[in-house]
Amino acid sequence: MSQAKWDELFSDSAREMKPSPIRELLRYISNPEIISFAGGNPDPFIFPVSEFAAGAIVLGRNGMEILQYGATEGYTPLRKFLSKWMAPRMGRETEPNELLITSGSQQGMDLLCAALLNPGDAVIVEDPTYPGAIHTMRNRGAQFLTVPCDADGMRTDLLPEVIETAQNDGKKIKFIYSIVNFQNPSGATLTTARRKELLDIASKYGLLIFEDDPYGHLRYEGGHEPTIFSMDQEGRVVYACSFSKILAPGVRVAWIVGPPNIIRKMVMIKQGADMCTSVISQALVASYCDDGYMDEFLPRIISHYAKKRDAMAAAFARHLPSDAQFSVPKGGFFFWVKLPGIDAKELFMKGIEHGVAFVNGPAFFANGGGTDCFRTCFTFAQPSDLDEGARRLAEAIADQRGE
Numbered sequence: 148m149s150q151a152k153w154d155e156l157f158s159d160s161a162r163e164m165k166p167s168p169i170r171e172l173l174r175y176i177s178n179p180e181i182i183s184f185a186g187g188n189p190d191p192f193i194f195p196v197s198e199f200a201a202g203a204i205v206l207g208r209n210g211m212e213i214l215q216y217g218a219t220e221g222y223t224p225l226r227k228f229l230s231k232w233m234a235p236r237m238g239r240e241t242e243p244n245e246l247l248i249t250s251g252s253q254q255g256m257d258l259l260c261a262a263l264l265n266p267g268d269a270v271i272v273e274d275p276t277y278p279g280a281i282h283t284m285r286n287r288g289a290q291f292l293t294v295p296c297d298a299d300g301m302r303t304d305l306l307p308e309v310i311e312t313a314q315n316d317g318k319k320i321k322f323i324y325s326i327v328n329f330q331n332p333s334g335a336t337l338t339t340a341r342r343k344e345l346l347d348i349a350s351k352y353g354l355l356i357f358e359d360d361p362y363g364h365l366r367y368e369g370g371h372e373p374t375i376f377s378m379d380q381e382g383r384v385v386y387a388c389s390f391s392k393i394l395a396p397g398v399r400v401a402w403i404v405g406p407p408n409i410i411r412k413m414v415m416i417k418q419g420a421d422m423c424t425s426v427i428s429q430a431l432v433a434s435y436c437d438d439g440y441m442d443e444f445l446p447r448i449i450s451h452y453a454k455k456r457d458a459m460a461a462a463f464a465r466h467l468p469s470d471a472q473f474s475v476p477k478g479g480f481f482f483w484v485k486l487p488g489i490d491a492k493e494l495f496m497k498g499i500e501h502g503v504a505f506v507n508g509p510a511f512f513a514n515g516g517g518t519d520c521f522r523t524c525f526t527f528a529q530p531s532d533l534d535e536g537a538r539r540l541a542e543a544i545a546d547q548r549g550e
């Protein structure tokens with residue numbers, strides 16, 4: 148049946164929408180023969196399945212409450228836990244009106260964009276950045292201003308010129324988006340000095356900072372950098388974190404902290420989006436947290452992923468050609484590889500032929516670029532596959548180069 152007749156009903160923004168590049172890869176990587184370094188998926192073998200299942204006892208205990216609709220702001224025991232558990236990172240316990248539980252950080256990002264962006268407003272993002280952020284912000288009408296990253300994260304020295312040029316062009320900049328720790332995809336962490344500089348620049352130009360931090364707890368070496376939120380004296384930082392990478396993405400529970408008036412607007416938008424994040428899911432997460440498993444399991448997850456990171460580093464050193472440039476991330480999920488002269492989109496198809504998948508560079512660049520780069524995730528593939536995947540990747544590179 149033809150569906151063309153409904154096309155004219157689509158809104159302007161729906162007409163402009165493109166599918167998420169990473170979600171689109173799923174059709175290739177669902178083939179079990181392919182070793183996937185593509186999606187940013189945690190290792191299912193490290194999910195605390197029995198501890199999480201034990202928490203389901205709350206259903207019997209509090210079923211009448213948690214089978215009911217919940218407050219849009221989130222499930223109170225979970226909000227209380229997060230305010231205390233995050234206090235060392237946030238610099239203080241956050242107030243209830245500063246914190247909103249969301250259905251994944253992806254929703255937090257979408258609600259923030261809905262609260263702040265009019266079509267055509269500008270946002271400043273890192274080059275490269277998380278494709279899911281590009282997708283959400285674009286869907287909400289954002290135009291992108293990009294700032295390159297190096298090994299220390301966003302090049303804050305370039306920021307003032309980007310801001311001034313855009314402001315002189317009459318653009319309205321709404322926020323600066325930074326993935327501060329073990330950035331997706333570059334793996335870089337913003338240094339403390341640059342965090343301060345970012346805050347100073349945001350203050351000078353009157354901008355908001357959106358600090359996205361789903362990987363911050365997963366540090367495999369060195370000490371933690373302070374959050375920008377904890378350094379901020381002016382209430383110009385919105386901070387997001389998630390249970391996806393430190394517990395399980397299937398729970399779809401995350402949180403976002405920020406100035407009460409912004410959080411309040413996001414609550415109103417969420418009322419119209421899904422009323423509340425699944426109360427059952429939040430209650431199971433809260434039960435897991437209150438039983439002390441966050442602190443018990445996190446070190447296990449960290450040492451498990453540190454080994455996998457080392458295995459991917461060793462496999463890349465063993466197999467990839469000598470002109471492949473990558474650095475070993477100190478935390479998070481990803482390696483970012485640059486291969487001068489290669490076309491990463493073509494390499495992706497060669498990779499599929501050779502049985503390995505990754506995400507090619509252009510997906511991470513809001514305004515184009517990254518054609519000779521790609522991202523590999525080391526957390527999902529099983530240890531024996533990390534070496535074999537790197538070997539296949541090297542084969543695909545040689546094949547594409549006609550060697």
Ligand SMILES: Cc1ncc(COP(=O)(O)O)c(C=O)c1O
Pocket residue numbers: 187250251252253254277279326331359361388389390391396400401
């Ligand atoms: C930088 C970044 N922000 C946000 C998200 C979304 O996470 P969630 O599963 O909490 O929606 C991801 C997921 O990979 C991410 O890498």
